[in-house]
Amino acid sequence: SAPSAATSTSAFNITMSGTAEKKLAWALAAEAKGKTDYSRKHEKAIEYGTAGFRSKAVDLDHVLYRIGILAALRSRVKGATIGVMITASHNPVADNGVKIVDPSGEMLEILWETIATNLANVKDDELSATIIQIVDQEKIDLDKPASVYFGRDTRPSSPHLSNAAVEGSTLFNASVKDFGIVTTPMLHYFVAAYNSNNEYGIPTAEGYFSKLTSAFRAFREEVISERGPDCGDYTPIIVADMANGVGGPAMEQMAKHLKDLLTFEFFNVGEGELNHESGADYVKVRQTLPKRVRIKSKDRCVSFDGDADRIVYYYQDQSVKFRLLDGDRIASLVAGYIKNLLDIMGMELNIGVVQTAYANGASTKYIKEVLQIPVACVHTGVKHLHHKAQEFDIGIYFEANGHGTVLFSKKAKVLIKALREDKSCYNSSVYRLAGGKRSAARKMLTFIDMVNETTGDAIADLLIVETILHARAWSVETWENCYTDLPNRQLKVTVKDRNIIKVIDPQCHIGEPEGLQEDFDRLIGLFADGRAFVRPSGTEDVVRVYAEANTQANADKLAVHIAKLVHQKAGGIGDPPTWVIQQ
Numbered sequence: 066s067a068p069s070a071a072t073s074t075s076a077f078n079i080t081m082s083g084t085a086e087k088k089l090a091w092a093l094a095a096e097a098k099g100k101t102d103y104s105r106k107h108e109k110a111i112e113y114g115t116a117g118f119r120s121k122a123v124d125l126d127h128v129l130y131r132i133g134i135l136a137a138l139r140s141r142v143k144g145a146t147i148g149v150m151i152t153a154s155h156n157p158v159a160d161n162g163v164k165i166v167d168p169s170g171e172m173l174e175i176l177w178e179t180i181a182t183n184l185a186n187v188k189d190d191e192l193s194a195t196i197i198q199i200v201d202q203e204k205i206d207l208d209k210p211a212s213v214y215f216g217r218d219t220r221p222s223s224p225h226l227s228n229a230a231v232e233g234s235t236l237f238n239a240s241v242k243d244f245g246i247v248t249t250p251m252l253h254y255f256v257a258a259y260n261s262n263n264e265y266g267i268p269t270a271e272g273y274f275s276k277l278t279s280a281f282r283a284f285r286e287e288v289i290s291e292r293g294p295d296c297g298d299y300t301p302i303i304v305a306d307m308a309n310g311v312g313g314p315a316m317e318q319m320a321k322h323l324k325d326l327l328t329f330e331f332f333n334v335g336e337g338e339l340n341h342e343s344g345a346d347y348v349k350v351r352q353t354l355p356k357r358v359r360i361k362s363k364d365r366c367v368s369f370d371g372d373a374d375r376i377v378y379y380y381q382d383q384s385v386k387f388r389l390l391d392g393d394r395i396a397s398l399v400a401g402y403i404k405n406l407l408d409i410m411g412m413e414l415n416i417g418v419v420q421t422a423y424a425n426g427a428s429t430k431y432i433k434e435v436l437q438i439p440v441a442c443v444h445t446g447v448k449h450l451h452h453k454a455q456e457f458d459i460g461i462y463f464e465a466n467g468h469g470t471v472l473f474s475k476k477a478k479v480l481i482k483a484l485r486e487d488k489s490c491y492n493s494s495v496y497r498l499a500g501g502k503r504s505a506a507r508k509m510l511t512f513i514d515m516v517n518e519t520t521g522d523a524i525a526d527l528l529i530v531e532t533i534l535h536a537r538a539w540s541v542e543t544w545e546n547c548y549t550d551l552p553n554r555q556l557k558v559t560v561k562d563r564n565i566i567k568v569i570d571p572q573c574h575i576g577e578p579e580g581l582q583e584d585f586d587r588l589i590g591l592f593a594d595g596r597a598f599v600r601p602s603g604t605e606d607v608v609r610v611y612a613e614a615n616t617q618a619n620a621d622k623l624a625v626h627i628a629k630l631v632h633q634k635a636g637g638i639g640d641p642p643t644w645v646i647q648q
């Protein structure tokens with residue numbers, strides 16, 4: 066409705082328009098409800114970190130309520146639907162968290178992270194003033210409609226926290242749609258699809274599964290029509306560890322769509338504790354099989370994380386040795402295949418891979434030197450990778466932990482479509498038309514429909530990996546033979562204040578404490594192929610240590626030495642780290 070004429074209120078003795086009245090009334094109501102139902106019960110500050118707010122679930126009531134309010138405000142600023150996902154991803158089951166999804170499905174704009182952090186931390190009786198401040202600063206028109214989509218993971222605390230957020234949004238007059246238990250990438254997709262007026266897809270679970278699986282099927286048919294049904298060393302059987310998270314129900318639904326093409330053997334689909342001794346993070350960090358999974362030698366296995374935005378592959382070789390194919394491997398596989406299609410199409414698009422310091426040095430070398438594709442290194446956190454990848458016509462980004470996707474620019478899509486349709490850009494200097502090219506263009510376009518361009522998506526990534534392995538007629542071993550990983554080790558160190566450590570660049574060189582980088586450098590110099598760095602985690606109260614070297618024993622040794630230095634120079638808590646304890 067239109068703002069009403071200016072009025073004055075005796076209580077505040079100021080002249081206000083209808084919107085100002087509404088602002089005050091809503092802000093006061095929010096504060097009153099906050100005090101009674103969602104009060105801030107502790108003094109611990111919380112920060113919108115690498116992946117939103119994360120903490121012990123019991124500390125989050127007020128945060129979720131306030132984020133519900135913020136989402137309703139953000140929706141008005143953007144004139145679009147905003148997403149709120151309640152999850153703490155791979156964290157233990159007692160944790161929880163929340164992230165906000167912006168209109169085109171990407172992570173919340175960085176400027177608003179500060180606004181969110183401030184709103185989450187103010188005292189109960191400062192809530193109305195803070196809300197008013199946000200409304201004024203961002204010039205938010207409360208007469209505009211607002212719409213918020215909600216999703217949550219399988220944590221026992223999630224329904225309650227979701228309700229808190231829904232109440233916040235409802236109080237600010239947002240229309241609310243709760244998708245219940247969904248994967249994080251599904252919620253990103255729903256938001257993007259709805260805001261695109263269904264151009265990106267239909268914003269329902271069925272719309273999501275049918276978009277991805279139709280593309281998967283179409284791609285297979287294209288490959289089979291070209292080369293026949295023989296797919297060499299590729300086998301369509303996958304052992305899948307779902308970490309007792311949202312991946313279980315989602316994958317079971319997806320598998321139904323593709324039961325004639327892929328066979329799954331599922332483990333950890335909800336019978337046990339979330340992320341406990343299973344899941345992508347457990348497998349990646351420990352470099353070992355998840356528990357409660359039965360596999361035979363050479364079975365191709367995957368693990369998702371708790372909210373199904375990460376995937377890692379692995380298998381056991383003939384000598385029962387665990388072999389990991391992580392996010393770096395997926396990036397290499399995808400980049401190599403896309404480059405190949407571009408070569409067939411004769412299309413000179415600007416393609417790049419985005420990694421972080423956690424990428425295995427061997428993968429970076431392979432992508433640069435063998436695939437001849439440029440590699441960019443950015444700070445940890447998907448938002449950084451996503452933004453960097455947008456600078457390319459085709460940007461492939463993956464964190465080593467298996468979180469990533471592929472982004473295609475508008476220009477890339479238009480050119481590839483034109484080539485497939487053999488119309489508008491015919492004879493353009495960008496490409497030459499010849500036999501086989503249109504088939505490659507068709508493949509690229511179905512590939513684009515199969516990836517989730519809004520964020521890393523374990524289900525979509527599984528489908529693209531399976532597609533490429535099938536198209537290349539590769540086994541998991543052929544894939545692994547592309548390059549040999551440098552042995553590496555990750556450790557955690559608990560310190561009094563992890564933010565004492567300041568990194569100055571994406572490679573994580575240390576700015577503070579002073580002199581620590583020089584100590585690291587001296588140590589690293591003693592190890593062949595040595596590389597090591599530390600950074601404060603954005604999701605856990607620890608400093609993370611990463612080291613790689615020519616042998617596993619050396620990588621372990623380097624990691625422990627670096628961890629000891631951190632403990633010593635940055636206020637370590639408890640005993641200095643040793644490898645035995647960390648295991």
Ligand SMILES: CC(=O)N[C@H]1[C@@H](OP(=O)(O)O)O[C@H](CO)[C@@H](O)[C@@H]1O
Pocket residue numbers: 115116154423445446447464466468601602603604605609
């Ligand atoms: C080494 C590592 O895997 N770090 C993860 C982890 O962040 P930290 O800031 O390292 O806690 O969680 C993030 C969110 O899932 C993910 O983006 C990131 O890659």
Ligand SMILES: [Mg+2]
Pocket residue numbers: 154155370371372373374375
């Ligand atoms: Mg996750």
